[in-house]
Amino acid sequence: xxxxAKPQRSKKHKKLKAIDPFYHGDRKQFIDRNSDKVNSRxxxxxxxxxxxxxxxxxxxxxxxxxxxxxxxxxxNKAELTPRxxxxxxxxxxxxxxxxxxxxxxxxxxxxxxxRIEREAGALLNKVKLEEKFKVDLDIGADGEVKVxxxxxxxxxxxxxxxxxxKKKEQKLQQRDKNKTGFEKLHDDVAFGEVASEPPVITxxxxxxxxxxxxxxGVKSLLLKSIIQENQLHNPSVNxxxxxxxxxxxxxxxxxxxxxxxxxxxxxxELYRTMKAKxxxxxxxx
Numbered sequence: 001x002x003x004x005a006k007p008q009r010s011k012k013h014k015k016l017k018a019i020d021p022f023y024h025g026d027r028k029q030f031i032d033r034n035s036d037k038v039n040s041r042x043x044x045x046x047x048x049x050x051x052x053x054x055x056x057x058x059x060x061x062x063x064x065x066x067x068x069x070x071x072x073x074x075x076n077k078a079e080l081t082p083r084x085x086x087x088x089x090x091x092x093x094x095x096x097x098x099x100x101x102x103x104x105x106x107x108x109x110x111x112x113x114x115r116i117e118r119e120a121g122a123l124l125n126k127v128k129l130e131e132k133f134k135v136d137l138d139i140g141a142d143g144e145v146k147v148x149x150x151x152x153x154x155x156x157x158x159x160x161x162x163x164x165x166k167k168k169e170q171k172l173q174q175r176d177k178n179k180t181g182f183e184k185l186h187d188d189v190a191f192g193e194v195a196s197e198p199p200v201i202t203x204x205x206x207x208x209x210x211x212x213x214x215x216x217g218v219k220s221l222l223l224k225s226i227i228q229e230n231q232l233h234n235p236s237v238n239x240x241x242x243x244x245x246x247x248x249x250x251x252x253x254x255x256x257x258x259x260x261x262x263x264x265x266x267x268x269e270l271y272r273t274m275k276a277k278x279x280x281x282x283x284x285x
Contacts, residue, residue, distance in 0.1 A: 092153075093150075099119065099123070101115070101116050101119070126139075134149070134150050134152075135147050135148060135149055135150060136148040136149075136150060
């Protein structure tokens, strides 16, 4: 057998009976014993009982009259007299008053420190705004902000103008650096146009004649005629020679061979002397 379901409670309203455990007698009399106060005529005509809240307010008002008042502390003369403004060298405007923080009578230490931090942060933000935009901000008690522009001296105005000019020049230079030189060139490509091969350049560039004249082998040099004569006299030596290749010793003249031999011996002797000096220096160490 499966588990039996939990019996559900009836949703029918059950009437609660007012029963006093210490009452012994007829229940009907117990219910009707306070019936003389229900729906009965008031004891006095044109009379209404005062609410309890009004009574409490009147009591507090009377207590406030009898309580001793707190006397306000009189300020000292030092507190009433304003502090002298100290002017240092180089100051163009007076210093702003520094706020003084005093802990309240019932203010906790944490609330007092939070208030100091909040007001100090607001003051720092105000100073940053003033220095950034070169203005003076006056915040009234109602929260209204008045902006006053600072008057600059002639020197500062000239410096500001110079800075503005330099900034403009730097912007122009940066703009010129970013230019590629092809800003004016523009091709109008029709919709659906396809390029099957690169363009063929038919026009010669400017100063083409000057470019062709400066190419190697085209210039009219003074020794060109002599080189051509040597090539004609020794065709076997220079016919198959390419640029960067050396000629063989047997194809050189006797005078050329002798100069090369003497130069070779001189270089070898110089190398030997350098090597000997180096070994001698190492031996002394």
